[in-house]
Amino acid sequence: MAAEPTGLLQPRPTVLPPRPGPGGLSIVVTTVVSDSHTWNLVFLQLALEELGHQVRNLGPCVPAAEVIAQCLRSRPDLLVVSTVNGHGMRDGTQLIGLIRKCPELADLPVVIGGKLGIAGPAGLASSARLRSAGFDAVYEDGAGAAALRSLPVLVRAGRQL
Amino acid sequence: MTVAISTRSFGDVVADAHRAGRLVVQPRMGMSSPVAMRQGLLATRGAAATTVGTITLDSYTRIGASAEAAEAVALGMELNGYPLVAHDLATTASVLAGVLSEDFPVQIRHGSPCPEPIVAALIAAGLHATEGGPVSYCLPYSRLPLETATANWARSCDLLAGVRATGVEPHLESFGGCMLGQLCPPGLLVALSVLECLFFGQHGVRSVSLSYAQQTNAEQDREAVAALRRLAGELLPDADWHIVLYAYMGVYPRTVAGADGLLSQAARLAVRTGAARLIVKTPAEAYRIPSIAENVAALELAAAAADSELLASQPGLPADTGIYAEARALIDAVRNLDADLGRALIKAFRHGYLDVPYCLHPDNAGRSRSYLDRSGWLHWSRTGSMPIAETLRPVSRVELTAAGLLDALSFVERRFDEAGRTELPLPPGAPPDALEEPKETWRSTPMSQLSVVPTTESATPPGTRQHLASPTTAAVLTIQSRMLAAARTFLSQHGFTEVLLPIVGPVTDPGARGAKQVDIDYYGHRYKLMTSAILYKQASLTMFDKIYCIAPNVRLEPLDTTVTSRHLAEFHQIDVEMAGASRDQAMRLIEDLLGYLVGKVLAELPAEFERLGRDVAALGELTAGPFGRRSHSDAVTTLRELGHPQNPDAEIDWAGEAKLSGLESRPFFLTDYPKGSRGFYDREDPHRPGYLRNFDLIAAEGYGELCSGSEREHDYAAIIARMRETGENPAKYGWYLDMVRDGIPASAGFGIGVERLTRYVAGLDSVWQASAFPKVPGVVSP
Numbered sequence: 001m002a003a004e005p006t007g008l009l010q011p012r013p014t015v016l017p018p019r020p021g022p023g024g025l026s027i028v029v030t031t032v033v034s035d036s037h038t039w040n041l042v043f044l045q046l047a048l049e050e051l052g053h054q055v056r057n058l059g060p061c062v063p064a065a066e067v068i069a070q071c072l073r074s075r076p077d078l079l080v081v082s083t084v085n086g087h088g089m090r091d092g093t094q095l096i097g098l099i100r101k102c103p104e105l106a107d108l109p110v111v112i113g114g115k116l117g118i119a120g121p122a123g124l125a126s127s128a129r130l131r132s133a134g135f136d137a138v139y140e141d142g143a144g145a146a147a148l149r150s151l152p153v154l155v156r157a158g159r160q161l
Numbered sequence: 162m163t164v165a166i167s168t169r170s171f172g173d174v175v176a177d178a179h180r181a182g183r184l185v186v187q188p189r190m191g192m193s194s195p196v197a198m199r200q201g202l203l204a205t206r207g208a209a210a211t212t213v214g215t216i217t218l219d220s221y222t223r224i225g226a227s228a229e230a231a232e233a234v235a236l237g238m239e240l241n242g243y244p245l246v247a248h249d250l251a252t253t254a255s256v257l258a259g260v261l262s263e264d265f266p267v268q269i270r271h272g273s274p275c276p277e278p279i280v281a282a283l284i285a286a287g288l289h290a291t292e293g294g295p296v297s298y299c300l301p302y303s304r305l306p307l308e309t310a311t312a313n314w315a316r317s318c319d320l321l322a323g324v325r326a327t328g329v330e331p332h333l334e335s336f337g338g339c340m341l342g343q344l345c346p347p348g349l350l351v352a353l354s355v356l357e358c359l360f361f362g363q364h365g366v367r368s369v370s371l372s373y374a375q376q377t378n379a380e381q382d383r384e385a386v387a388a389l390r391r392l393a394g395e396l397l398p399d400a401d402w403h404i405v406l407y408a409y410m411g412v413y414p415r416t417v418a419g420a421d422g423l424l425s426q427a428a429r430l431a432v433r434t435g436a437a438r439l440i441v442k443t444p445a446e447a448y449r450i451p452s453i454a455e456n457v458a459a460l461e462l463a464a465a466a467a468d469s470e471l472l473a474s475q476p477g478l479p480a481d482t483g484i485y486a487e488a489r490a491l492i493d494a495v496r497n498l499d500a501d502l503g504r505a506l507i508k509a510f511r512h513g514y515l516d517v518p519y520c521l522h523p524d525n526a527g528r529s530r531s532y533l534d535r536s537g538w539l540h541w542s543r544t545g546s547m548p549i550a551e552t553l554r555p556v557s558r559v560e561l562t563a564a565g566l567l568d569a570l571s572f573v574e575r576r577f578d579e580a581g582r583t584e585l586p587l588p589p590g591a592p593p594d595a596l597e598e599p600k601e602t603w604r605s606t607p608m609s610q611l612s613v614v615p616t617t618e619s620a621t622p623p624g625t626r627q628h629l630a631s632p633t634t635a636a637v638l639t640i641q642s643r644m645l646a647a648a649r650t651f652l653s654q655h656g657f658t659e660v661l662l663p664i665v666g667p668v669t670d671p672g673a674r675g676a677k678q679v680d681i682d683y684y685g686h687r688y689k690l691m692t693s694a695i696l697y698k699q700a701s702l703t704m705f706d707k708i709y710c711i712a713p714n715v716r717l718e719p720l721d722t723t724v725t726s727r728h729l730a731e732f733h734q735i736d737v738e739m740a741g742a743s744r745d746q747a748m749r750l751i752e753d754l755l756g757y758l759v760g761k762v763l764a765e766l767p768a769e770f771e772r773l774g775r776d777v778a779a780l781g782e783l784t785a786g787p788f789g790r791r792s793h794s795d796a797v798t799t800l801r802e803l804g805h806p807q808n809p810d811a812e813i814d815w816a817g818e819a820k821l822s823g824l825e826s827r828p829f830f831l832t833d834y835p836k837g838s839r840g841f842y843d844r845e846d847p848h849r850p851g852y853l854r855n856f857d858l859i860a861a862e863g864y865g866e867l868c869s870g871s872e873r874e875h876d877y878a879a880i881i882a883r884m885r886e887t888g889e890n891p892a893k894y895g896w897y898l899d900m901v902r903d904g905i906p907a908s909a910g911f912g913i914g915v916e917r918l919t920r921y922v923a924g925l926d927s928v929w930q931a932s933a934f935p936k937v938p939g940v941v942s943p
Contacts, residue, residue, distance in 0.1 A: 033224065033226070034220040034221050034223075034224055034226070034229075035220065036220065036223070036224075036272060036301070036302030036303060038301065038341065038519075038520070038521050039341070039342075039343070039519075039570060041521060042519055042521065042566065043563055043566055043567060043570075046562060046563035046566055047563035050562060050563055057521060059304055059521035059522065059523070060301075060302055060303065060304060060521065061224055061302065061303050061304050062304065066304075085220055085241060086241045086449075086450065087220060087221075087240075087241065090233070090238065115449075125792075125833075140789075
């Protein structure tokens with residue numbers, strides 16, 4: 001079978017789903033290379049689709065090269081990285097470094113969220129480190145639905161910069 | 162090179178225990194540090210339970226990135242498991258030496274779809290038991306093609322089977338009974354467990370275990386495990402096999418009572434269904450990787466639940482709702498595809514004969530769906546191409562929503578947390594409606610009416626007799642007493658020793674902001690009443706690693722605190738100190754401790770809360786997991802945005818604290834105070850000079866600070882320097898500095914204000930209501 005990841009909630013069409021509706025974004029949802037959890041990804045896909053966005057879900061354990069290839073191919077409005085295995089600091093920093101090195105993706109809005117350290121909420125210092133590494137926003141575990149609703153604002157703000 | 166450690170076969174050890182009527186319990190434990198891993202194994206072996214050991218590997222090793230794991234080890238980063246392949250053989254040998262015995266084998270648990278290096282490493286280390294499977298470790302956790310994973314697992318089985326030549330029978334457990342942990346109907350779980358064990362058998366592994374993960378309905382689980390046993394008996398006649406049960410693998414309850422209830426149910430299920438082994442989970446799973454002590458507590462809880470179930474009358478056979486037939490149909494369909502089970506499995510997924518609901522792997526057809534009915538019974542709503550029928554006709558065009566998914570995923574969490582809150586035995590005493598309504602006008606108002614800035618009417622206590630006679634006071638102090646008892650229970654269960662510390666001494670904590678110390682004449686010497694026990698707490702760590710005390714403190718607070726509703730000149734603290742701990746560990750302990758205390762009183766004292774008009778639902782938030790963290794500078798910014806003139810170099814003033822607290826519905830930690838704002842014992846952040854590794858816990862809803870803590874300075878020179886910076890004369894601290902010079906441990910600790918905590922929990926207008934004989938600053942009091 002092709003390496004192209006498929007979605008989960010219906011027999012996935014081989015072409016991309018229709019463009020998002022008005023105000024909707026085209027979003028790639030992914031996790032980091034060492035993270036095998038998927039319920040967070042399933043949930044995010046559903047929640048973002050319900051907010052009118054179009055979602056391409058890359059599934060678990062995605063190598064950085066695969067994330068970059070998918071972003072170059074589908075040119076999303078936003079990349080959402082969700083990770084809950086506690087390696088988010090390390091893997092997330094590496095991932096964003098590689099993304100930002102890619103000229104086409106230097107301005108892509110990228111956010112990360114989840115359980116980012118193995119010791120519970122990592123605190124502001126870790127968030128700041130991830131932001132300075134290149135993420136546009138960092139959401140700790142428990143950020144809630146408001147964080148998802150704020151994503152279009154973040155993307156629009158990025159465009160105006 | 163092989164390490165010459167020989168133990169009996171894992172399968173034999175488990176079978177012997179099973180024959181002797183003992184359930185083998187096993188943790189899901191993995192630490193990146195070899196020292197901690199060894200301690201964890203020894204603690205597992207020493208638990209009051211029949212145990213086998215576990216080394217769970219980290220997720221870099223799992224995906225075959227052991228170079229990454231090695232790099233992380235070299236950098237001193239903590240991984241989420243033991244990096245077996247990255248560590249050299251001598252390191253692993255030192256972990257296992259003296260741990261393994263005839264009755265205590267160790268199993269390697271990982272989750273790898275490419276396990277050859279892991280199997281090679283475990284064999285080299287003298288081990289011979291592991292788990293996984295070509296499907297169960299590929300589809301849910303990786304993006305490796307199923308074909309590749311199957312080939313990898315075939316080679317790994319061959320490798321493992323080779324151990325037999327050394328005289329010990331290798332053991333392999335199928336993880337097929339888990340499959341994403343949630344929302345996979347039992348028929349498919351049972352089928353996958355059996356199919357993977359058949360696959361192991363085709364590759365020469367003769368001792369296997371079939372797994373099943375506890376799902377959402379105990380009766381359905383009982384039927385499922387019965388079906389699994391029956392199928393194993395029919396299809397694995399030549400293998401040595403047993404059944405291993407996994408305590409619930411999905412979203413875990415967040416209350417201790419809820420988590421314990423779920424684990425106890427798993428243990429009972431294991432006994433009732435004749436499972437030989439149980440993999441436990443801990444209450445900490447909901448938040449983070451559990452500690453050794455938490456793992457041991459879970460093992461012992463499960464063992465105790467299993468023992469009591471053995472004595473209980475055994476229920477009859479479970480009803481047959483068709484799980485056996487469904488699993489059998491799936492297994493037969495797969496076996497008919499190809500004589501080679503590896504090829505059969507690949508074809509089965511390609512055709513959608515096996516189709517795991519909600520699995521994102523590209524090789525999974527993704528046409529099946531499941532749902533929970535109200536009793537937690539798992540059903541198919543769509544079966545795609547699987548050779549089985551939906552138990553209910555799917556409603557067409559209904560897509561699962563995100564909220565619906567969360568509801569289903571949190572079904573067990575909610576049910577057990579609710580049960581944990583309400584089903585604890587109530588204390589003996591009058592039912593709530595038999596209690597007399599309080600008549601006092603100063604009865605506390607319900608939470609919803611409480612304003613952020615407290616009113617002055619509540620600032621003054623009534624007369625002593627009236628206060629002591631008030632049913633409100635009695636209810637409040639009952640809650641307080643129960644919390645103190647629970648704190649002692651919790652802390653002693655977590656290895657803390659209660660030490661009774663002095664209340665007078667030559668010096669005391671100088672860090673109490675703005676408060677005056679009380680001098681007393683001590684045989685002609687000017688001594689102090691303790692403003693806090695900090696100096697004695699640090700010194701006590703030369704005796705015990707973890708200590709606590711519940712002690713009175715006296716601080717003559719400035720008169721302007723009379724109206725804050727949250728200052729008392731005499732108050733008590735639950736004072737805790739831990740050698741070698743980090744600030745994070747201290748904060749996590751507070752989360753767990755408060756969650757436990759509040760969970761206890763909510764469950765045990767409903768009448769008192771009703772009497773006080775406390776909104777217990779709001780309070781329940783306190784038990785719902787970790788608190789937020791924000792830095793002092795962040796809080797200063799927020800306050801200034803709100804127009805509050807907070808000094809950025811000082812502690813947050815009480816009005817600012819009340820403002821911040823009023824913005825929140827849950828308590829939160831304020832961290833990283835600037836250096837000038839605190840005493841010399843709060844450790845300066847080595848990476849961020851000028852800021853302290855400290856924190857305050859701020860209650861929600863305007864109640865303000867509940868607790869302060871920090872990592873401590875323990876280095877003599879650093880302490881002297883910090884004393885000078887804070888204007889303290891080191892010469893006054895003779896006994897303390899003598900201790901420090903000869904060495905005291907690094908530590909972290911905190912003090913929780915008992916009266917403030919009581920005020921918050923009981924929902925009181927003013928902190929004096931939480932004291933029998935309150936000393937409001939500036940008010941002449943008994």
